[in-house]
Amino acid sequence: MTAPSISRLGFALLGLIKGEPRSGYALRMVFETTAISTYSSSPGSIYPALKVLEKDGLVAQRPPTGTKRTFHLTAAGEDTLRAWLTAPVEEEDIGKRLDMALLRFAFLEMLQDPQATLRFLDSFETAARAHAASLEQFLAGEAGTKLSLQSRIAVEHGLKTTFCSAAWAADAQRRLREG
Amino acid sequence: MTAPSISRLGFALLGLIKGEPRSGYALRMVFETTAISTYSSSPGSIYPALKVLEKDGLVAQRPPTGTKRTFHLTAAGEDTLRAWLTAPVEEEDIGKRLDMALLRFAFLEMLQDPQATLRFLDSFETAARAHAASLEQFLAGEAGTKLSLQSRIAVEHGLKTTFCSAAWAADAQRRLREG
DNA sequence: CCAACCATGTAAGCTGTTACATGATTGA
DNA sequence: TCAATCATGTAACAGCTTACATGGTTGG
Numbered sequence: 001m002t003a004p005s006i007s008r009l010g011f012a013l014l015g016l017i018k019g020e021p022r023s024g025y026a027l028r029m030v031f032e033t034t035a036i037s038t039y040s041s042s043p044g045s046i047y048p049a050l051k052v053l054e055k056d057g058l059v060a061q062r063p064p065t066g067t068k069r070t071f072h073l074t075a076a077g078e079d080t081l082r083a084w085l086t087a088p089v090e091e092e093d094i095g096k097r098l099d100m101a102l103l104r105f106a107f108l109e110m111l112q113d114p115q116a117t118l119r120f121l122d123s124f125e126t127a128a129r130a131h132a133a134s135l136e137q138f139l140a141g142e143a144g145t146k147l148s149l150q151s152r153i154a155v156e157h158g159l160k161t162t163f164c165s166a167a168w169a170a171d172a173q174r175r176l177r178e179g
Numbered sequence: 180m181t182a183p184s185i186s187r188l189g190f191a192l193l194g195l196i197k198g199e200p201r202s203g204y205a206l207r208m209v210f211e212t213t214a215i216s217t218y219s220s221s222p223g224s225i226y227p228a229l230k231v232l233e234k235d236g237l238v239a240q241r242p243p244t245g246t247k248r249t250f251h252l253t254a255a256g257e258d259t260l261r262a263w264l265t266a267p268v269e270e271e272d273i274g275k276r277l278d279m280a281l282l283r284f285a286f287l288e289m290l291q292d293p294q295a296t297l298r299f300l301d302s303f304e305t306a307a308r309a310h311a312a313s314l315e316q317f318l319a320g321e322a323g324t325k326l327s328l329q330s331r332i333a334v335e336h337g338l339k340t341t342f343c344s345a346a347w348a349a350d351a352q353r354r355l356r357e358g
Numbered sequence: 359c360c361a362a363c364c365a366t367g368t369a370a371g372c373t374g375t376t377a378c379a380t381g382a383t384t385g386a
Numbered sequence: 387t388c389a390a391t392c393a394t395g396t397a398a399c400a401g402c403t404t405a406c407a408t409g410g411t412t413g414g
Contacts, residue, residue, distance in 0.1 A: 024367095025366075035314065044368080047368090048367090102336055105332070105333050117329070150284060164340050165336065167339075187374095221376070222396095226395060227395090246383085247392085248394080
């Protein structure tokens with residue numbers, strides 16, 4: 001029995017349901033009223049994704065009252081979520097899945113484990129600096145020196161925002177440590 | 180006859196082909212050796228996308244030599260690309276399609292119209308500042324004040340990097356104006 | 359009673375990925 | 387000649403979106 005692969009939206013739902021048991025409709029409302037994720041709040045997104053999580057045994061319904069179906073995490077769901085949240089941040093997370101990394105940071109608070117959050121931020125900062133170094137190396141390398149001026153400036157945008165992300169992680173560590 | 184809708188990858192290919200006529204293989208190598216876009220360099224991505232562009236009359240093949248099929252832009256392709264490149268940057272481009280906005284900036288150089296690039300950067304900076312204002316408003320608003328500490332810090336990451344993007348645009352304008 | 363909202367779902371389609379498959383060209 | 391590289395393609399599927407469809411509940 002291999003671990004089920006979970007989509008980005010699936011992880012987002014898992015985290016929100018861990019926060020408090022919710023119905024599909026309640027989850028839709030979250031996506032409609034918060035700016036954090038870019039997912040559609042349409043029923044065609046959430047309900048099928050919930051069905052998959054249920055099929056994989058990560059969430060389950062409490063005996064429904066009326067037409068509302070409220071989901072909560074199963075033990076397997078808790079484990080899966082914790083494993084996702086506590087995995088170290090890799091360089092690829094910075095370049096390609098930054099939104100997911102930030103979602104993980106927000107959800108980490110629910111684990112009630114300040115050390116886990118600090119470990120996350122530390123690996124986030126390291127990964128960000130590594131990514132920045134990769135971009136600098138690219139700019140200095142063979143492919144990089146052949147870039148047109150504006151392509152180079154575009155890559156520099158990535159470099160600057162990545163440094164900004166690293167600084168954010170450093171600052172967040174400081175703030176959370178100081179309470 | 181409505182304008183054909185073009186995928187993100189389609190626009191990327193259009194820009195690269197405008198730079199110089201290329202084969203599918205040559206386009207794949209670009210995605211493999213440059214860090215700018217996150218697209219897969221696998222044939223399953225590029226060849227179908229090229230076929231769509233050809234079907235829509237935006238690219239065409241030069242009489243092939245051997246097995247190599249080299250594509251160039253048609254007049255319609257040039258028009259479509261120019262329209263995409265010169266459209267003003269909207270707030271949504273900053274929050275949801277930043278990668279595409281930066282690709283547009285890199286490709287804009289090919290239009291040989293410095294004013295178009297400066298207009299782009301100006302609208303980019305305006306859009307970024309508007310997006311930052313939206314995030315600040317969200318944090319100050321009803322939904323924002325109910326956020327947990329770490330959710331708030333996560334949104335602040337978006338705020339900081341958005342300011343960083345705006346500063347990049349301002350700096351790029353200055354650099355390009357000064358030559 | 360009816361409008362607004364609560365609540366769930368399906369169907370079709372777009373975009374892209376991974377994996378598989380094939381053959382031509384070329385330099386050592 | 388044979389390995390590496392050049393070169394193109396298909397099939398299956400994942401993940402999500404938009405649009406459509408349906409019915410329950412509740413407050414004015």
